Amino acid sequence: MPCKAVPLPEQARGGFPYPRKQANRAAMTETTTLHAAFPGHVAAALDALEAAGTIPAGLPRGAVAVEPPRDPAHGDLATNAAMVLAKPAGLNPRVLADALAAELGKVPGVTAVEVAGPGFLNLRLTDAVWLDELRAIAALAGAYGRSTKGGGTTVNVEYVSANPTGPMHMGHCRGAVVGDALASLLEFAGHTVIREYYVNDAGGQVDVLARSVHLRYREALGEAVGEVPEGLYPGDYLVPVGQALAEEFGGTYAAAPESEWLALFRTRAVAAMLEMIKADLARLDIHHDLFSSEAELQAAGKPQEAEAWLRAHDLVYDGQLEAPKGKTVEDWEPVELPLFRSTRFGDDQDRPIRKSDGSWTYFGADLAYHFQKAASVDALVDIWGADHAGTVKRIKAAVAALTQGHGPKGEGSKPFEVKLVQMVQLMKGGQPFKMSKRAGNFVTLADVVDMVGKDVVRFTMLTRKPDAQMDFDFDKVVEASKDNPVFYVQYAHARIRSTLRKAAAEGFAPSAEGLELLGDEELALVKLGAQFPRLVEAAAAAREPHRVAFFLYDLAGAFHSYWNLGNDKPEKRFIVAQDAKLTGARLYLASQIGQIVKNGLALLGVEAVEEM
RNA sequence: GCGCCCGUAGCUCAGCAGGAUAGAGCACCAGAUUCCUAAUCUGGGGGCCAUGGGUUCGAAUCCCGUCGGGCGCACCA
Numbered sequence: 177m178p179c180k181a182v183p184l185p186e187q188a189r190g191g192f193p194y195p196r197k198q199a200n201r202a203a204m205t206e207t208t209t210l211h212a213a214f215p216g217h218v219a220a221a222l223d224a225l226e227a228a229g230t231i232p233a234g235l236p237r238g239a240v241a242v243e244p245p246r247d248p249a250h251g252d253l254a255t256n257a258a259m260v261l262a263k264p265a266g267l268n269p270r271v272l273a274d275a276l277a278a279e280l281g282k283v284p285g286v287t288a289v290e291v292a293g294p295g296f297l298n299l300r301l302t303d304a305v306w307l308d309e310l311r312a313i314a315a316l317a318g319a320y321g322r323s324t325k326g327g328g329t330t331v332n333v334e335y336v337s338a339n340p341t342g343p344m345h346m347g348h349c350r351g352a353v354v355g356d357a358l359a360s361l362l363e364f365a366g367h368t369v370i371r372e373y374y375v376n377d378a379g380g381q382v383d384v385l386a387r388s389v390h391l392r393y394r395e396a397l398g399e400a401v402g403e404v405p406e407g408l409y410p411g412d413y414l415v416p417v418g419q420a421l422a423e424e425f426g427g428t429y430a431a432a433p434e435s436e437w438l439a440l441f442r443t444r445a446v447a448a449m450l451e452m453i454k455a456d457l458a459r460l461d462i463h464h465d466l467f468s469s470e471a472e473l474q475a476a477g478k479p480q481e482a483e484a485w486l487r488a489h490d491l492v493y494d495g496q497l498e499a500p501k502g503k504t505v506e507d508w509e510p511v512e513l514p515l516f517r518s519t520r521f522g523d524d525q526d527r528p529i530r531k532s533d534g535s536w537t538y539f540g541a542d543l544a545y546h547f548q549k550a551a552s553v554d555a556l557v558d559i560w561g562a563d564h565a566g567t568v569k570r571i572k573a574a575v576a577a578l579t580q581g582h583g584p585k586g587e588g589s590k591p592f593e594v595k596l597v598q599m600v601q602l603m604k605g606g607q608p609f610k611m612s613k614r615a616g617n618f619v620t621l622a623d624v625v626d627m628v629g630k631d632v633v634r635f636t637m638l639t640r641k642p643d644a645q646m647d648f649d650f651d652k653v654v655e656a657s658k659d660n661p662v663f664y665v666q667y668a669h670a671r672i673r674s675t676l677r678k679a680a681a682e683g684f685a686p687s688a689e690g691l692e693l694l695g696d697e698e699l700a701l702v703k704l705g706a707q708f709p710r711l712v713e714a715a716a717a718a719r720e721p722h723r724v725a726f727f728l729y730d731l732a733g734a735f736h737s738y739w740n741l742g743n744d745k746p747e748k749r750f751i752v753a754q755d756a757k758l759t760g761a762r763l764y765l766a767s768q769i770g771q772i773v774k775n776g777l778a779l780l781g782v783e784a785v786e787e788m
Numbered sequence: 789g790c791g792c793c794c795g796u797a798g799c800u801c802a803g804c805a806g807g808a809u810a811g812a813g814c815a816c817c818a819g820a821u822u823c824c825u826a827a828u829c830u831g832g833g834g835g836c837c838a839u840g841g842g843u844u845c846g847a848a849u850c851c852c853g854u855c856g857g858g859c860g861c862a863c864c865a
Contacts (some may be wrong), residue, residue, distance in 0.1 A: 187806080237807090239806095244809090246804095246810095256806095256807065293808050294845055296807075296808070319860085381865060498836050498862085499862075508862065511863075522789075525861090528863055531863040535863090542865095562858080562860085563859060563860070564865085565791080565860060566792075567824060567860085569790075596792080596793070599859070601858090640800085640802085641801090643793055643799090644793085644795095645796075645858060645859090648802090659813080659827085660827095661813075663827055667825080670825075670827095671825060675824050682824095697816090707804090710804085715804090718805070723800090726803090726804095729802095729813090730802095730812085736828055737828090737829065737830090739828070740820085740830080741829090742823075742824065742827035743820065743826090743830095751824050787825085
């Protein structure tokens with residue numbers, strides 16, 4: 177469908193004033209990490225083979241990987257290049273592997289190249305290469321692991337976006353933490369990130385909120401309101417909102433018709449709820465750059481513009497919805513509504529953008545909202561709860577359409593991903609705990625954070641992949657908090673810091689002077705730590721911050737293991753009083769491992785504590 | 789009925805854009821502390837990666853079917 181002739185509305189280009197943040201640039205010294213260097217070496221070796229005519233030019237190298245083998249006995253790095261390229265090159269993997277091995281053997285720091293298994297190339301590196309990496313960590317410090325892979329492109333991450341009808345509860349928690357950690361991760365991986373919260377302040381739920389507040393307002397004026405009627409929010413958190421309105425307006429709206437106060441109360445109530453939500457998020461150290469209001473979006477006429485544009489492209493038409501299948505709806509009757517042709521982009525059904533009363537559906541406004549967002553950034557990521565999974569297709573369809581994509585998968589459109597975080601099953605003493613905002617028996621996020629702490633909540637939410645359901649048992653998390661992995665990781669950092677303090681008191685300082693004294697056990701720690709930059713890039717690309725948490729757990733485990741060698745063998749301790757040079761080198765190692773832990777925890781928003 | 793997600797050790801979960809012998813924690817068993825923080829560590833048992841096909845040099849990973857669990861399925865948000 178040709179839709180390039182009609183330009184986008186101006187507003188969609190300029191739109192909201194998105195704050196442009198400076199892309200965080202890594203300290204661009206000469207310092208290169210090993211992980212960044214070796215894929216380049218492999219590529220250069222392949223170039224050399226091309227130049228020599230061993231392999232044809234232009235082979236697709238996308239599948240070539242350079243990574244540490246799972247089994248350390250296989251060396252320090254392995255590449256599958258020969259296996260992947262053998263077929264397109266029309267060569268026996270073995271022949272190609274041998275040729276590549278000869279090239280890679282010339283790379284400085286490579287001591288051995290072995291062809292193994294079906295055609296893996298296993299590289300062994302000199303200790304000096306790893307010691308250089310250690311120096312690189314020291315040089316880069318807080319920037320170690322930072323990547324430029326994102327190329328400075330701007331990514332908008334929308335997360336939380338809870339309805340402003342009450343405080344944050346535990347159901348919101350996972351998306352909040354995952355979204356926030358992802359935003360940090362993307363920043364670290366070289367993107368400019370906008371953290372955005374979409375405020376659904378225009379729908380029916382906020383009218384309910386306004387009415388609920390009106391009740392509290394009358395209550396504050398001395399009226400006996402009794403039980404909060406069915407259909408209104410019963411939570412106590414609305415009491416102070418009602419009181420504030422009573423103080424400000426006295427009895428003016430007590431008996432007035434709804435039309436006189438609804439809009440006012442809605443505005444006030446939403447503002448109060450947003451303040452509450454911001455405070456709740458602050459407890460988790462979550463701070464959005466931008467709160468976008470659905471009501472303002474509508475007031476500014478954005479949905480109309482989107483509709484007009486879509487109609488001009490025959491992507492919105494007036495039609496009838498099909499009756500729902502597979503379940504009977506009592507009072508279903510066909511109506512004609514403006515429908516977006518989401519089926520053209522892979523959805524099962526065309527979707528209404530306005531209700532029969534002419535007002536916007538959630539989707540109609542959301543579509544315009546995404547139109548806005550897409551206009552000013554390079555890529556969009558939404559973090560949604562799995563209960564909204566059913567609406568993913570339509571919004572993806574909308575973004576594809578509005579950003580000029582074509583085909584069932586929106587090819588050519590603005591990159592847009594919806595990451596679903598699965599439900600958190602709240603448990604109490606092994607029993608499921610049902611929450612309902614309407615019933616008012618929900619567990620607030622604030623309560624839980626106060627109980628177990630920000631770090632526990634954040635880390636716990638990041639210790640499984642987002643697309644798996646999880647249980648969150650209060651009793652377990654509170655009681656067994658010492659078994660919580662977050663302490664294990666924090667402890668590693670605290671131990672390191674503590675050791676450095678103690679060493680300083682005894683006159684020792686980290687020093688790169690005697691690094692060659694470090695042995696295999698120490699180098700194993702370096703090798704594990706050196707994977708951090710690689711991990712950051714992979715986690716960012718997959719939009720999976722939980723990988724950082726698992727990596728840190730592994731790194732902490734390796735550190736604790738090494739530490740305990742010193743229990744039986746005093747000569748393995750960090751501080752070896754009679755050998756200042758060795759002590760300096762080990763402290764240097766410890767310091768760098770601590771730095772990596774700290775950098776990783778920073779991405780997760782967890783404190784790297786000095787002591788425990 | 790349809791769509792999306794999940795199914796890996798007794799339990800809770802990892803498994804790095806398919807890669808070499810599938811890992812960790814908890815629980816269970818046996819050990820380590822006059823010593824840099826034992827909130828730690830060492831060792832042991834325990835798996836048909838739900839299941840049946842397919843793709844290929846190679847599958848827990850990708851594709852299809854089946855079974856089991858979760859979420860959603862008119863104008864709600």
